[in-house]
Amino acid sequence: MPHRAGRPDAPRRAMPLVAPSTAAGLAGAAARRKFAAAAATLIAAALQLPAHAQDARKVSEPVAPPSCAVLTAGAAGGDDTARIQAAIDKCPAGRAVRLSASNDKQRFAAGPLTLRSGVSLQVDANTTLQASGNPKLYDKGANTCGTIDQQGRGCKPFITIDNAKSSGIYGEGVIDGQGGRVIDGGSESWWQLARRAQKEDARQNVPRLIEITNSQDISLHKITLRNSPNFHVTLNKVDGFTAWGVRIDTPATARNTDGIDPISSRNVTIAYSHIRTGDDNVAVKAGNNGPTENISILHNRFYSGHGMSIGSETNGGVRRVLVEDLSMDGTTSGLRIKSDVSRGGVVDLVAYRNVCLRDVKTPIDISTRYSKTAEGSQIPVYTNIAFDDVHSVSPGRVLVQGYDEQRPVQVAMRNVSITGKADRKIEFAQLAGNIGAIDTSTCAQRFAPFPETAAASARPQLTLEQAKQFSYAEVLKYVGIAGQETVDPWDPLNDPLAKGAAFTPDYIVDKAARADGIRSFNTVQEAVSHAVLDSAAHPAKRLYLLLKPGVYQELVYIPASAAPITMYGEGKDAAATKITAKLDASNTGAEYSARHGAQFAQAAPDVQAMYASIKDRPQIGTFGTQTVWARNNGFQARNLTFENGYNKDTGNARAEALPNINNIHHQALALNVDSADKAQFENVRLLGFQDTLYLKSPQPGSTVRSFFNKSYIEGDVDFIFGDSTAYFYQSEIRTLGDRGVSYVGAPDTHVKTKYGFVFDNVRFTHEGKKDGDFYLLRQWFHSSRCTPYAPLPLEGYRCTYGPTNVYTAPTGTVARVSLEAVGKMVVMNSHIGAHINKQHPWSDWNKKGTLSYRPAQYNSDDHWNNLIKAGIDPVKDLGYSKPPSPADVFIGEFNNSDE
Numbered sequence: 020m021p022h023r024a025g026r027p028d029a030p031r032r033a034m035p036l037v038a039p040s041t042a043a044g045l046a047g048a049a050a051r052r053k054f055a056a057a058a059a060t061l062i063a064a065a066l067q068l069p070a071h072a073q074d075a076r077k078v079s080e081p082v083a084p085p086s087c088a089v090l091t092a093g094a095a096g097g098d099d100t101a102r103i104q105a106a107i108d109k110c111p112a113g114r115a116v117r118l119s120a121s122n123d124k125q126r127f128a129a130g131p132l133t134l135r136s137g138v139s140l141q142v143d144a145n146t147t148l149q150a151s152g153n154p155k156l157y158d159k160g161a162n163t164c165g166t167i168d169q170q171g172r173g174c175k176p177f178i179t180i181d182n183a184k185s186s187g188i189y190g191e192g193v194i195d196g197q198g199g200r201v202i203d204g205g206s207e208s209w210w211q212l213a214r215r216a217q218k219e220d221a222r223q224n225v226p227r228l229i230e231i232t233n234s235q236d237i238s239l240h241k242i243t244l245r246n247s248p249n250f251h252v253t254l255n256k257v258d259g260f261t262a263w264g265v266r267i268d269t270p271a272t273a274r275n276t277d278g279i280d281p282i283s284s285r286n287v288t289i290a291y292s293h294i295r296t297g298d299d300n301v302a303v304k305a306g307n308n309g310p311t312e313n314i315s316i317l318h319n320r321f322y323s324g325h326g327m328s329i330g331s332e333t334n335g336g337v338r339r340v341l342v343e344d345l346s347m348d349g350t351t352s353g354l355r356i357k358s359d360v361s362r363g364g365v366v367d368l369v370a371y372r373n374v375c376l377r378d379v380k381t382p383i384d385i386s387t388r389y390s391k392t393a394e395g396s397q398i399p400v401y402t403n404i405a406f407d408d409v410h411s412v413s414p415g416r417v418l419v420q421g422y423d424e425q426r427p428v429q430v431a432m433r434n435v436s437i438t439g440k441a442d443r444k445i446e447f448a449q450l451a452g453n454i455g456a457i458d459t460s461t462c463a464q465r466f467a468p469f470p471e472t473a474a475a476s477a478r479p480q481l482t483l484e485q486a487k488q489f490s491y492a493e494v495l496k497y498v499g500i501a502g503q504e505t506v507d508p509w510d511p512l513n514d515p516l517a518k519g520a521a522f523t524p525d526y527i528v529d530k531a532a533r534a535d536g537i538r539s540f541n542t543v544q545e546a547v548s549h550a551v552l553d554s555a556a557h558p559a560k561r562l563y564l565l566l567k568p569g570v571y572q573e574l575v576y577i578p579a580s581a582a583p584i585t586m587y588g589e590g591k592d593a594a595a596t597k598i599t600a601k602l603d604a605s606n607t608g609a610e611y612s613a614r615h616g617a618q619f620a621q622a623a624p625d626v627q628a629m630y631a632s633i634k635d636r637p638q639i640g641t642f643g644t645q646t647v648w649a650r651n652n653g654f655q656a657r658n659l660t661f662e663n664g665y666n667k668d669t670g671n672a673r674a675e676a677l678p679n680i681n682n683i684h685h686q687a688l689a690l691n692v693d694s695a696d697k698a699q700f701e702n703v704r705l706l707g708f709q710d711t712l713y714l715k716s717p718q719p720g721s722t723v724r725s726f727f728n729k730s731y732i733e734g735d736v737d738f739i740f741g742d743s744t745a746y747f748y749q750s751e752i753r754t755l756g757d758r759g760v761s762y763v764g765a766p767d768t769h770v771k772t773k774y775g776f777v778f779d780n781v782r783f784t785h786e787g788k789k790d791g792d793f794y795l796l797r798q799w800f801h802s803s804r805c806t807p808y809a810p811l812p813l814e815g816y817r818c819t820y821g822p823t824n825v826y827t828a829p830t831g832t833v834a835r836v837s838l839e840a841v842g843k844m845v846v847m848n849s850h851i852g853a854h855i856n857k858q859h860p861w862s863d864w865n866k867k868g869t870l871s872y873r874p875a876q877y878n879s880d881d882h883w884n885n886l887i888k889a890g891i892d893p894v895k896d897l898g899y900s901k902p903p904s905p906a907d908v909f910i911g912e913f914n915n916s917d918e
Contacts, residue, residue: 073341074315078288080263081238083141083189086812087114089868092146093124100129100151112137115189117812119867120146122794123477123859130156131175131226136183142192142242143867150177150196150228150248153203157226164224165202167215171222176230180237187238188229196228196247198273209248210297213274223275225249235259245269250277251296256308257284265292266470271323273297278324283308283335288315295322295469300350302328305335305364316342322469326352326379331389334364334397343372346465353382354409356401357389363399363422374409375462382411382437383454385430387422387447398422406432406452410460414439417454421447436460477859479877481845481913489845489913491726491746494774498696498744501720502771511699511726512748516585516655524565526550531569543575543598544618544626547584551623554582561585566659568595574602574615576648578625579694583653590658593704593731597660601667602644603685608636611643641710645691654692655699662706663687670757671708671735686710692743696723705732708755714741714776719836720769737765739776740799742840744768747778754785754793754854761792761854762862767799767840768909770882775843775909783846785854793854794862796910798842800873805831807889808874809867820891826870835897841882847913857917861910879907 087110090102106116112135118127120143130151134140142148154165154174163173177196180186188194198209207215209225216223228247231237236259243266244251251267254260260281267278278294281287282304294300300321305311314337316327327345329337347353353376356366376382383406387399399422415437421428424447432452441456481489495511497504511517526546527539540546543566550562561583568589575598577584588596602611612634619630629650633643647661665687689707692698694717705711711734716722725745732739733753739745754761763783768775783795800806804826805818813829821832851860864873876882883902886893893899 073313073339074286074288075313076259076286076288078261078290078315081187081189081240081261083240084113084115084139085814085816086117086141086810086868087111088812089117089119089809090127091119091121091124091866091868092127093121097128098130098151099127100132103127103129104132107132107135107138107140110135110138113185115139115141117141117143117810117868118146118148118190118192119143119809121866122862123856131177131179133179133181134183134186137185139187139189140178142188142190142194144191146190146192148192148194150194150226151203152197152200154205164226165205165212166224167212167219167221168224169222171216171224173224174226176227178229180229180231180234182232183234183237185236186234187240188242189238189240191241191243193243193245194228195245196226198246198248198269198276210273213249217274223249227251227253229253231255231257231260233257237261239263239265241265243268246273247276249275250280252279254281254284254287257281258286260284260287262289263291267292267294267296268469269296271295271297277302280304281311281314282306282332284311286313288317289319290315290317291319293320293322293470294324296324298325299328300324300326302330303337303340304330304332305337306332307335310336310338312338314340316340316345318344320467321345321347322349324350326350326355326384328352328355328357329366329369330355330357331359332362333358333366333399334362336364336367337369338365338367340369341372342370342374345373346375346462347377347379348466349378351380352384353379353411353415354406355381355384356404357384357386358399359387359389359393360397360399361390361393361395363387363397366399366401366404368403370405370407371409372407375460375465376409376411376413376415377462377466378413379411379415381418382415383409383417383419385428386418386420387428388420398426400426402429404428404430406430406435408433408460409435410458410462411437412458412460412462414442417441417443417445419445419448419450423447434459477861479911481847481908481911485908485911486847486913489774489777489779489847491748491777491779494744494746494777495724495726497722497773498724499721501722501769504722504773509697509724511697512728514699516657516699516701517728522563522565522585522587525562526564527567528564528571529567529569530571532567542573542618543571543586544573544622547575547577547581548621548623548626550584551578551581551625554580558582561653563587565589566596569597571598572600573598573618574600574646574648576626576629577651577654578623578629579650579652580625581651583655584651585655585657586659587656588658591702593658593660593702596658597662598647599662599664600646601664602639602646603665603687604639604641604644605685606639606644608634608639611639641686641688642691642713644686644710645688645713647689648691648693649695649698650693652696653698654695655701656703657701658703660704660706661689663689663711666708667706671755688713691715692725694723695725698723698725700725700727700730703727703730705730707734707738709734709736709738710740711738712740714739714743714745716741716743719840720771722769722772735761737762737797737799739763740765740767742767742769742772742801744772744774745776747776747781749780751782751784752778754783754852756786756854759792760794762794762797764796764844765799766796766842766844767801768843770839770841770879772843776845778844778846779848781846781849783849783851783855785852789853791854791856794856795846795851795860796842796844797862797864798873798876798909799840800864800871801837801840803833803837803871803873805833805870806872807833807891808885809872811868811870820896838886838891838897841876841909843909845908845911845913846915849915851915851917853918875910877910879903879909881909
């Protein structure tokens with residue numbers, strides 16, 4: 020909701036006068052009368068503060084501009100400076116360069132960057148922009164950055180915004196200055212360098228994190244700033260600055276790491292932010308470049324640090340400052356104004372309202388003698404300082420110290436308390452009101468822990484009770500409409516197929532024997548066609564096809580009309596009997612017919628219908644490539660190999676080259692289990708590259724079941740995919756390695772379907788590549804043409820919920836069928852090879868900045884929340900009532916071991 024900085028207060032009651040305690044001695048009745056008159060004037064002035072002490076702008080929560088470019092992490096070999104700066108330099112005003120993680124690659128590393136006027140930087144959640152530790156990159160030309168001298172100005176900042184208007188830094192990611200890391204070529208970190216300078220009474224040459232100068236209307240929104248070598252954010256001669264929802268997180272021991280320092284600037288709002296650091300949490304300063312005025316510090320939470328400070332440079336004058344709704348927990352000083360004769364000036368019209376302090380050594384710390392050794396003639400003068408509803412719930416010191424009797428501090432207090440025994444030093448002060456010792460506030464409820472950025476586990480683990488719900492008996496008993504499945508218990512391990520029973524074949528296939536066309540055949544498809552015709556008389560009788568060893572170069576289509584068919588090889592060596600063909604998605608219907616039309620010429624009508632559904636296509640597509648196509652309920656296979664031989668002679672990851680650019684890197688199915696329920700596979704080998712095994716439900720939002728036992732499946736990209744329920748048990752899943760990246764599974768399970776793919780007691784292996792580039796899954800964003808989950812660097816880009824999946828640049832819609840195809844996969848009791856990325860084995864669907872991007876969704880809460888973030892209302896748009904409780908598991912692991 021838009022927030023307006025500051026608001027009028029209700030009328031206030033007059034505050035009682037309390038005579039000050041003075042060390043210098045305002046003694047005698049005349050002095051007391053003089054103070055009383057001044058105090059009355061002070062109260063009257065203090066009551067008028069809220070109308071003036073604040074940012075003069077109307078301030079609302081900043082909104083990130085649209086992207087001009089989306090850069091993904093991990094693409095520049097360790098130094099991203101050039102590509103980030105190039106993107107900034109090319110970006111038009113009013114747009115942002117967006118930095119995004121890509122699966123496990125979450126860090127950008129860069130040297131100094133400069134934001135142009137009107138151009139912003141956005142760092143996405145789970146993404147870190149990391150500052151280089153090389154001092155040479157920050158050096159201003161004197162070769163002093165990373166050293167100690169008497170100047171301390173030898174380094175450029177990490178991010179510079181200079182002479183800019185309407186620029187900003189946005190996003191829920193992190194900018195990390197790496198202040199605690201040993202600098203390149205040195206033996207100390209930036210922070211250690213600063214501590215040594217302190218001991219040697221010198222200045223450290225270290226970079227600031229963000230430096231903004233001579234600029235207007237600059238915003239920081241939700242960004243986390245961490246481990247700055249020096250000040251995190253400085254403003255100098257800035258008119259209009261908003262920091263909203265910012266987190267600053269740096270150790271308390273890191274010297275000179277101020278949070279946000281407005282210097283000689285005006286119209287500044289710092290709101291809803293959390294700051295813990297090693298120096299001033301906020302320091303409002305005014306140096307030689309002029310005054311600082313119209314400052315609002317609203318609804319913030321401070322932790323370790325030196326407090327809410329004004330000063331120490333105040334020679335330019337500080338006026339009209341409002342600090343409201345602030346909690347401070349563990350700072351050294353609380354509400355602090357500090358200066359001395361070397362840098363003093365007028366600080367006027369400062370209001371502190373609704374402030375809670377805990378474990379703060381000096382809750383009120385106002386001093387005109389900041390440095391005991393200071394020399395000069397710039398006398399600090401503090402006037403019209405008001406404290407209203409300020410409470411420390413733990414004991415602490417009060418220091419209110421004016422310069423002399425002629426220039427006292429003017430302070431008004433109402434409803435101010437510091438728990439415990441008074442420890443106060445008040446001198447040269449005109450003090451209206453008093454400080455109580457009894458806490459009457461509600462502050463005890465106001466101290467919340469620092470909001471750590473808790474990254475969601477990239478490897479969510481099931482509990483023991485959850486894991487029990489993924490046993491094969493539980494998973495395989497559900498079939499039918501998603502959310503309304505029928506309970507139909509199925510125990511494939513108790514079937515004769517799994518028990519190794521010997522069968523009496525109804526048909527024998529032997530390519531080398533004499534065929535009679537009744538019981539013996541030379542091709543598998545001929546035997547299947549005959550079984551289809553024979554099953555008309557006995558539709559419930561299971562038919563057995565024995566395949567003699569050999570290589571059968573053909574397609575095999577088993578229609579739904581057949582009686583249940585068991586197809587099995589002779590002996591236990593699955594490699595001895597292979598059905599193979601060589602089709603890929605780019606083949607034309609004409610090519611397909613030329614290769615395979617003859618084998619279907621005399622096939623059963625239902626088999627011919629399957630062939631006819633492909634032959635006239637301009638390109639046969641993924642779902643025309645299958646070597647074995649099983650639509651037969653109860654279909655079984657044992658001791659067989661099904662192969663799509665596309666690219667098997669060369670490998671699958673060759674550079675695309677003319678004239679055959681469409682014949683490389685294409686889908687090529689070995690097996691399509693199409694709408695067949697209770698499909699069972701025992702000791703089978705499925706060989707392919709991309710899309711080896713497809714498991715298809717009868718229609719979206721329903722499921723059928725498949726079971727693979729003691730089997731072997733190989734491929735390289737999305738090689739086990741589909742939307743039905745499948746259980747893989749005691750098997751080997753092998754990733755082939757000549758692709759640069761690989762995904763085992765690509766399920767598009769319906770959101771309401773109970774189970775997708777479950778792998779139990781499985782070994783995930785590789786033929787040799789072990790560099791962690793590969794993944795267990797990416798959830799298939801089925802048929803989507805655009806993404807609502809992240810903006811694209813395209814003017815006017817928009818992807819909204821609609822009736823169909825369509826995209827005509829720059830706008831499109833995404834349909835319900837895609838949003839609800841969430842993809843579910845659980846791996847349990849399995850061995851995961853070193854080729855699988857250990858930190859992030861579950862991948863997003865494509866990269867951010869691409870049209871079909873979708874983030875990995877681990878459970879139904881992710882699905883719900885992602886819809887909302889995308890502007891899709893789960894209740895109004897999709898008709899849901901509420902998210903499942905407890906959340907449904909989409910992705911999970913249990914009791915796995917990593918190689």
